[in-house]
Amino acid sequence: MGSRRSQTSRTREKTKRVEALMRSLVSLIRKDLKGYFDQPTGYIFLVIFTSVVSYFYFRSALPVGEASLRALFEIMPWWLALFVAASTMRLVAEEQRDGTLEILLTQPIRGWNVLAAKFMVGLIFVGAGITLTIGIPLALLTAGDLDGGAIVAQYLGTFLLTASFVAIGLFTSSLTRNQIVSFILALAIIMVLMVASLQQVTIALPSAAAVLVQDLSPRTHFAGIARGVLDLRDVLYFLALISTFLSASYLMIRGKSVSHRSPRYRNLQLGVGGLVVISLLVGWFGRSIEGRWDLTEGKLYTLSTASEELLTGLDDIVTIKLFASQEPPVQIAPLVREVNHFLDDLAATSNGKVRIVRRFPDQDEEVELEARQNFIPPRQFNIESQGELRLTRGFLGVGMTYANRKEILPFIESLDGIEYRFLSNIYRMTQKQPKTISFVFGHGEKRRDAALQTFRDQLERHHRVEEIQYRGEAFLDLATVDVLVIPGPTERMSGVLQDFIDEFLADGGKALFLIDPVTVDQSRLRGDANEFSLADYLSQYGVIARSDVVFDVASNATVTFTSQFGQVSLPYPYWVRVPTAESKISGGVTSAVFPWASSMEVGGPTGNTIDVEVTPLLKTLPSAALDVDFRDLTVQSSRVLEVSDQEKGERLLAVAISGTRCAPLKPKCEKDPEKSFRMIVATDSDWITESMVGQVPEHPTLAVNWIDWLTQDDSLATIRSKGASIRQLVFDSNTHRSLVQYSNIIGVPALIIMLGLLRYFMRRNVTRKVYTREG
Numbered sequence: 001m002g003s004r005r006s007q008t009s010r011t012r013e014k015t016k017r018v019e020a021l022m023r024s025l026v027s028l029i030r031k032d033l034k035g036y037f038d039q040p041t042g043y044i045f046l047v048i049f050t051s052v053v054s055y056f057y058f059r060s061a062l063p064v065g066e067a068s069l070r071a072l073f074e075i076m077p078w079w080l081a082l083f084v085a086a087s088t089m090r091l092v093a094e095e096q097r098d099g100t101l102e103i104l105l106t107q108p109i110r111g112w113n114v115l116a117a118k119f120m121v122g123l124i125f126v127g128a129g130i131t132l133t134i135g136i137p138l139a140l141l142t143a144g145d146l147d148g149g150a151i152v153a154q155y156l157g158t159f160l161l162t163a164s165f166v167a168i169g170l171f172t173s174s175l176t177r178n179q180i181v182s183f184i185l186a187l188a189i190i191m192v193l194m195v196a197s198l199q200q201v202t203i204a205l206p207s208a209a210a211v212l213v214q215d216l217s218p219r220t221h222f223a224g225i226a227r228g229v230l231d232l233r234d235v236l237y238f239l240a241l242i243s244t245f246l247s248a249s250y251l252m253i254r255g256k257s258v259s260h261r262s263p264r265y266r267n268l269q270l271g272v273g274g275l276v277v278i279s280l281l282v283g284w285f286g287r288s289i290e291g292r293w294d295l296t297e298g299k300l301y302t303l304s305t306a307s308e309e310l311l312t313g314l315d316d317i318v319t320i321k322l323f324a325s326q327e328p329p330v331q332i333a334p335l336v337r338e339v340n341h342f343l344d345d346l347a348a349t350s351n352g353k354v355r356i357v358r359r360f361p362d363q364d365e366e367v368e369l370e371a372r373q374n375f376i377p378p379r380q381f382n383i384e385s386q387g388e389l390r391l392t393r394g395f396l397g398v399g400m401t402y403a404n405r406k407e408i409l410p411f412i413e414s415l416d417g418i419e420y421r422f423l424s425n426i427y428r429m430t431q432k433q434p435k436t437i438s439f440v441f442g443h444g445e446k447r448r449d450a451a452l453q454t455f456r457d458q459l460e461r462h463h464r465v466e467e468i469q470y471r472g473e474a475f476l477d478l479a480t481v482d483v484l485v486i487p488g489p490t491e492r493m494s495g496v497l498q499d500f501i502d503e504f505l506a507d508g509g510k511a512l513f514l515i516d517p518v519t520v521d522q523s524r525l526r527g528d529a530n531e532f533s534l535a536d537y538l539s540q541y542g543v544i545a546r547s548d549v550v551f552d553v554a555s556n557a558t559v560t561f562t563s564q565f566g567q568v569s570l571p572y573p574y575w576v577r578v579p580t581a582e583s584k585i586s587g588g589v590t591s592a593v594f595p596w597a598s599s600m601e602v603g604g605p606t607g608n609t610i611d612v613e614v615t616p617l618l619k620t621l622p623s624a625a626l627d628v629d630f631r632d633l634t635v636q637s638s639r640v641l642e643v644s645d646q647e648k649g650e651r652l653l654a655v656a657i658s659g660t661r662c663a664p665l666k667p668k669c670e671k672d673p674e675k676s677f678r679m680i681v682a683t684d685s686d687w688i689t690e691s692m693v694g695q696v697p698e699h700p701t702l703a704v705n706w707i708d709w710l711t712q713d714d715s716l717a718t719i720r721s722k723g724a725s726i727r728q729l730v731f732d733s734n735t736h737r738s739l740v741q742y743s744n745i746i747g748v749p750a751l752i753i754m755l756g757l758l759r760y761f762m763r764r765n766v767t768r769k770v771y772t773r774e775g
Helices: 002-037 040-064 070-088 093-098 100-106 111-132 135-140 148-173 179-195 207-216 218-226 232-254 263-288 305-312 333-349 365-373 418-430 453-459 495-506 535-541 699-710 715-720 734-768
Strands: 229-231 292-294 318-324 354-359 379-385 388-394 396-402 405-409 435-441 463-469 483-487 510-514 518-521 526-529 543-545 549-552 556-563 566-579 591-595 600-602 610-619 624-627 652-661 677-682
Touching: 002 040, 002 111, 040 070, 040 111, 040 135, 040 734, 070 111, 070 148, 070 179, 070 218, 093 179, 111 148, 111 232, 135 734, 148 179, 148 218, 148 229, 148 232, 179 218, 218 229, 218 232, 229 232, 305 333, 305 418, 318 333, 318 365, 318 418, 333 354, 333 396, 333 418, 354 365, 396 418, 405 418, 418 715, 453 463, 453 699, 495 510, 495 652, 495 677, 510 699, 535 543, 535 610, 535 677, 556 591, 566 610, 591 699, 600 652, 610 677, 677 699
Parallel strands: 318 354, 435 463, 435 483, 483 510, 510 677
Antiparallel strands: 229 292, 318 396, 379 388, 396 405, 518 526, 543 600, 549 566, 549 624, 556 566, 566 591, 610 652, 652 677
């Protein structure tokens, strides 16, 4: 009975001690937070930080027009270094200068309690500044579709980075009584760690040492999280960095109240030293620990379901040989590490169908000879050593074999699109028979070897590409053709050839029609109706293409024009930026830019010989309108300047059609449901030409995805489009654009100033209040 009572009393005492510690922690936090928010200095720091970060973000993001916060988190670490160093310099230094730290430590308050309170106060204050930048994504949501998962990861990574910087600032503040000295020391330590990841610093070090130094930099680990991937290795690094500097800070603070000659202080030194060593080991060697969370909406950095299905469905083993330097040059060392991680994921996902072999050409002459025989040469890199510039070599190539087929990636330049590059080669090796893509020419169409070179190159990765010219022969055999491409005819196509195309479709053929109801003289920016565009031919399938030009003053591309003052870049309404209306056929590409496109409508097919199902592919925003005269297609066209709201609306620019039809050359009409045709019709052919591809690089991806749907090879569309599409910012007007920009550059700082003034007047009223004794 007595033992129960004593146990209960001990539990109550522990509870009371915990409550007392929590009360003291809260009291310390409130006291230090008042030091920030009861003085103008804190508000000045917040105003400068939010306005400067917003200004530099919008200066770099708005010209690009991408709905992403990557530009924000590229500059954030550098401004945080200044902000945190300035914000934390007073945490302990001021207490030491005023002599209140010794008073605190003589109270019944544990040293770690003081340390935790100081750390949390610094984190709360800097975190408030970071939280105020959330106004940027909130404002951008009115102009574009942001990747919410990536933003969550980016802000989580920013708070981890901030916590590590605050720990450094707290440590330097504990070293001195002078706040300026604390600021300089904190900024110096943070900047040394930050610049350690720059190639200009590590280029003079041996490869192994350079990789180790890069792994010590918070910038290296933050870069991974800024992509939208929360990696356990990065999280452990930041936790190790925080614990390292907090441990050192605890030693400095606790040393104020403990004799440096006492055994207690030596034990404290040993304990803190051991914790620092453990933290450093975790930070340095934690990269071997697996575990990551891809928070991006499209799982951009995780193997897609289509990849898993392709790999697990292989009939034989795919052998992937990675030829990489065992001690790579510092320029490619991080890339080598990430490629190895990707290959491990590839092998783990394949259920034993993918075998990874790693070879090191820089360590063995026979392996180097093998690499060269596989057309994997080394790259040259500059290395600065002892003040001299010398050359070194680095390998990072891949050879893949499947049965008796082989594919080569001579050098992996970056991680962008790496999943598609590997899976497309595997897919090509495992194809039994490549599809045949035939381009029709002879009627003013764009040729595949000139205007459509990039499109042709993309197709030839997986298909056999050829050209067909019909010269009026009695019969045109299209039996070996899988997809027929008609890219912008401008001259008359014979009725006989049109009948052959109809026969091809009736037999289950597939076709891509890129038509131009209006052709444009680009030197004069003047349009002419094109009576040979095949618009009349396609009307039998229920597609009505109009002779007009679509323009959109709100959603368009910026085009460079030549003026008397030189090159001028201006928004051009006749180059319409149009979103995709579905995701499967377009493969996840979210938008395209169609120059001088015409509108189309969907009606019923002619007669009873054709049954179709139509799917819209590209549909403009409601701000689009039509120019039916198209004699003046300049930026200052009167049609654009005088358009009314009643004339605006959504316009259809591309559709996908599937169905059955009767064979026109057979006497009896029979629709075979087993021979369903597919076709895509777009009212512009210029969007896939070389001049447009250079400005909108996702166009070839969209075009090849359409071809994949036509050939019914849908497996690569999802893989190809991961990360290929840029989320665009679309502003309704210049007023909307300015509101988004200046609400953050000016509006948020103004709100902080108002809160500061409100806090000031509230405190002043309290200090002026007259207190009287009751009774």
